[in-house]
Amino acid sequence: MLDRVRGYGVAGVTVGAVHHASRDVTPHGLSKLTVRHDGAHFPLPGDLFAGQRLRPPQGYPDVFDGLREACRTRGLKLHGWTVFLRNGTLGAANPDVTVRNCFGDRGYPTDLCPGHPDVRQYAVSLARAVARLGVDSVVAESLHFRPLRAERSFVPLGPMDAYLMALCFCDYCLSRAADLGVNATGAREECARIVGGVLDGDSPAQGEVTRAALTAYAGPEVVAYARARSETVTSLVSEVAQAVAAEGSRLVFVDSTGAVKGYRDGLPTPGLAAHDAWQFGVDLVALGDLVPSFAVLAYARDAARVADDVGAYLRSVGKDREVRAVLRPGYPDSDSADRLAAKVRAAKAAGAYAVDFYAYGLMPYPVLDRIPEALI
Ligand SMILES: [Zn+2]
Numbered sequence: 001m002l003d004r005v006r007g008y009g010v011a012g013v014t015v016g017a018v019h020h021a022s023r024d025v026t027p028h029g030l031s032k033l034t035v036r037h038d039g040a041h042f043p044l045p046g047d048l049f050a051g052q053r054l055r056p057p058q059g060y061p062d063v064f065d066g067l068r069e070a071c072r073t074r075g076l077k078l079h080g081w082t083v084f085l086r087n088g089t090l091g092a093a094n095p096d097v098t099v100r101n102c103f104g105d106r107g108y109p110t111d112l113c114p115g116h117p118d119v120r121q122y123a124v125s126l127a128r129a130v131a132r133l134g135v136d137s138v139v140a141e142s143l144h145f146r147p148l149r150a151e152r153s154f155v156p157l158g159p160m161d162a163y164l165m166a167l168c169f170c171d172y173c174l175s176r177a178a179d180l181g182v183n184a185t186g187a188r189e190e191c192a193r194i195v196g197g198v199l200d201g202d203s204p205a206q207g208e209v210t211r212a213a214l215t216a217y218a219g220p221e222v223v224a225y226a227r228a229r230s231e232t233v234t235s236l237v238s239e240v241a242q243a244v245a246a247e248g249s250r251l252v253f254v255d256s257t258g259a260v261k262g263y264r265d266g267l268p269t270p271g272l273a274a275h276d277a278w279q280f281g282v283d284l285v286a287l288g289d290l291v292p293s294f295a296v297l298a299y300a301r302d303a304a305r306v307a308d309d310v311g312a313y314l315r316s317v318g319k320d321r322e323v324r325a326v327l328r329p330g331y332p333d334s335d336s337a338d339r340l341a342a343k344v345r346a347a348k349a350a351g352a353y354a355v356d357f358y359a360y361g362l363m364p365y366p367v368l369d370r371i372p373e374a375l376i
Pocket of ligand 1: 098099100113114115116169170171173
């Protein structure tokens with residue numbers, strides 16, 4: 001596998017160190033349909049998790065055995081892909097650390113709340129553990145509030161209603177917002193009143209979530225509450241970045257906004273990822289001072305959109321920051337080597353430090369074969 005990867009002309013490989021449960025079509029894998037479980041794919045260092053309630057479920061402990069050396073001898077960097085707060089196994093066993101909506105429902109067992117102190121301690125230990133594998137970077141996924149949707153709904157919730165229904169009002173989020181001077185209880189009551197009205201038959205809100213639209217729809221207290229979430233995320237990312245640096249590695253922060261917009265069909269909703277990241281507590285301007293590297297999920301068919309997303313990200317985090325563009329070389333974003341090459345050029349021209357390709361195990365070989373051509 002590493003020889004094939006090196007043959008693509010790439011500089012490194014990002015290997016899943018901690019992943020979330022999934023059921024994936026794996027076109028050239030040992031199995032063609034692969035069931036993945038929540039798990040850390042390395043032996044857990046006992047000292048890091050001693051006395052902690054939250055420990056990652058054990059995955060395949062030998063994934064990284066010899067991998068560092070194998071990459072080094074081939075001139076490849078090795079990065080550790082780490083899913084932080086999306087873990088249904090931990091959430092099901094510890095529902096009190098998961099997010100709680102304005103009605104008091106713990107409806108998302110996959111989503112650990114970044115405001116909960118046990119979750120924050122877990123994230124820092126997890127980051128240290130991955131960094132200790134000797135990786136060149138720890139690539140952080142889901143280190144923020146996540147977009148949440150019900151699996152079945154026959155209520156026509158608009159984007160703003162769905163957003164309000166997903167806001168976390170756990171005790172820790174409430175008190176963190178109150179500490180910042182926000183009327184947190186009032187925000188919760190307002191959310192419950194608005195969403196409750198739609199559940200009772202009121203018309204749903206029209207239009208995408210923006211600060212202005214949300215202010216008009218839900219009022220300033222709710223917007224202040226939503227914005228207060230960025231302090232929770234910024235301080236957590238800061239702790240994680242410091243822990244990674246202390247272990248001799250560096251953090252690459254990946255926010256999910258680009259995936260929310262374009263994951264399904266490569267046709268992202270109009271707002272650029274950098275402009276909408278605040279909705280999940282991601283304050284890119286603040287993080288620009290704390291994190292050495294960012295990866296934009298540029299899940300789009302259109303090369304101009306890739307350039308726009310990279311440019312907006314750089315303007316937010318700072319022009320001198322490392323911003324990488326994550327591209328999908330095949331369906332649904334790229335239908336040819338030429339289109340992929342155009343997106344690589346667009347990302348570079350917009351100031352991207354590098355491009356990454358998602359994802360080796362999920363793409364057919366002929367799709368992966370577009371990569372060397374795109375990198376010329
Ligand atoms: Zn919370």
